Amino acid sequence: MLRILTILLILLGSPSLAATAEVTAEHLSLQEALTRGLERNFNLLMEQLNIPIGEQDVITEDARFDPVTQARLSTSSQRTPNASALAGDDYARRRDHGAAASLSKEFHSGLDARLSLETARLSTNSTVEGLNPQYRSFLFLDLNQPLLRDFGTKVNTTDLRLADNRLRQARLDYLDQAQRLVEQIELAYFDLSRTLEILQLRIEARELARELLEANRERFEAGIVPVTEVQEAETAIAGRDEQVVFARQQAEAAAHRLRQLLAIGRGDPLAMIEPATDPLEAIDHDWPEADEALATALAARPDFKRQQLEVTDRNIRLEFFANQKLPRLDLEATFGINGLSGEERAVAFTDGNQGNPNRGDYWQSLDRMSRGDGYEWFTGVRLIYPLGNRAAEARHRRAGHEQRQAIYGLKDLENTMEAEIRNALTAVVRSFERVQVADRFQQLADTTLSQETERLREGLSDTFRILDFQDNVIEARVRKTNARIDYHQGLAGLYRAMGTNLERHGILHDPALKEMVHVQN
Incomplete structure (x- = not known):
């Protein structure tokens, strides 16, 4: 003391x-x-507080690369006057119940990845649907990787x-x-x-x-x-x-x-x-x-x-803005699998049930999805380049x-x-x-x-x-x-x-x- x-x-x-x-x-x-x-000394104590403030700023910027989870529950109902000759009702009725969960992450390389699972239950009074209610499940992997602008660890960790x-x-x-x-x-x-x-x-x-x-x-x-x-x-x-x-x-x-x-x-x-x-x-x-x-x-x-x-x-900063002068050329890709199940029913233009192979309960849709009964994929590149690119050039200068x-x-x-x-x-x-x-x-x-x-x-x-x-x-x-x-x-x-x-x-x-x-x- x-x-x-x-x-x-x-x-x-x-x-x-x-x-x-x-x-x-x-x-x-x-x-x-x-x-x-x-x-x-008060001035020194005030200056000292800039250190924990800076530590929180580092955590904030690093948290940009933390995984992000998202979940959604939804329900909707629709009744529309029916004009179809095959309809047995004056109205077309449809009810959807859905749920979705996703996990996304941005990587230091610039890769943006998202893995999502979606599921839905659809019930309708349509006479042409062979499954009612029907259950659909989807698993998607979406990828987006910049190839020029915003590519690389140095740029994305600026x-x-x-x-x-x-x-x-x-x-x-x-x-x-x-x-x-x-x-x-x-x-x-x-x-x-x-x-x-x-x-x-x-x-x-x-x-x-x-x-x-x-x-x-x-x-x-x-x-x-x-x-x-x-x-x-x-x-x-x-x-x-x-x-x-x-x-x-x-x-x-x-x-x-x-x-x-x-x-x-x-x-x-x-x-x-x-x-x-x-x-x-x-x-x-x-x-x-x-x-x-x-x-x-x-x-x-x-x-x-x-x-x-x-x-x-x-x-x-100079290195970052040099990269920002490049065109945006992104590689995009989506890979997905899906499954379908439901309660079989007769349709209006047949004499009875047709033995739909997708019959079953909700869990059957997940099982069929996991076997890859249904799938989809997409790949492509996207090019964006502002004519003249004056803003990027000015920021670099x-x-x-x-x-x-x-x-x-x-x-x-x-x-x-x-x-x-x-x-x-x-x-x-x-x-x-x-x-x-x-x-x-x-x-x-x-x-x-x-x-x-x-x-x-x-x-x-x-x-x-x-x-x-x-x-x-x-x-x-x-x-x-x-x-x-x-x-x-x-x-x-x-x-x-x-x-x-x-x-x-x-x-x-x-x-x-x-x-x-x-x-x-």
Whole structure:
């Protein structure tokens, strides 16, 4: 559980009330901030939901090839005035009861197959029907196989492959946003560390001015210095009070920014406390060279992998629309068997029953169907081709343009990555150099202030010079703080630009997502 421990307490108010600052000793570590941010940041949580959404899209597209069953029951009745001389009734009466069941499936090759079983019971008052009621059963196999347009596994699985790529892209988008969030938290954390340290320095500067004021008052009362020395120290305190207030404002703004990234809102127990940061790590010469960093980025950056998948998407679409330019030439075939049975009856133009071989009950019709007593078959080809074929040609040309756009986007991203890495390396290298220079400057300023303070005790210096040297010391420390923070922030930007900042902090938020970075295509 994330531990944000206590408050940096600094008394605000008039100079007389804001004389000291109390800082708690417990801190919020960078690792804790990163962990909480990855777990609770709302933008990242929204991005994460695109992964299960993409998974459902893949299932939806794959379900297109699932078998489909269908069943039907029907009944109908008909009575028609009769005009036949052979009819023994003024009306022709007919009643049908039917049932049908089918199983159909679309295959990756484009084959559409349907197996159906149909059965019917017909009763009529016709005097020429030898069976009444009569039972008919049919078993059909219908096949339709495209031979040109929509032929082949690649064409017919286009939407499935695109959905699978979108799922991969969603995972990479999530990983990319996680890396960028880690970078943002690092930058905000170091900004907070910068502002807190500068606030401490401003408070220290004010305390130095107060110590000088007390010493001047004692020397004034002893008649050693004029009142202007006291007034000058008081003026310095007022100016440094303003600097403390501004530094506190900067610290509070940095804390608010960090809270936003960590999703600390109203009602959260952590909302009412101010996070204090850990001490900065030591500065050392430990960063990769530009070529090494770029090679790592090309292999690890999730946004680069995502753009590669975008190129793959465009290639898939281009291949599909190239197929759609072909004529539609489909092979069609139907194979069926049927059987007939019923109750034998005499017909109007005979003296009696004629010994119909199809007599029997409903089950006899199924038995005769299974023996193939009746059969039918059909084969043929169907050709469809729009004259001019302009729509298909236009879609193919558009897909070609979109493919080139994706390639250009990949090249542009590669250039952007190189610029990000070189800029981050520049920030790291120059900040490292600034730290070394600022360290020397601070040592010189400390020595000068110490010497001038000793001269003041001997009556050889004045308040103006002491205050000036105090300012030099504080500004030297501020410069060093800024350089150190810029160094750490430069490293944060560098490792994010390389796509390895999660590994750098030992964070493997989702192993499946990290594996996606190295997936081909």
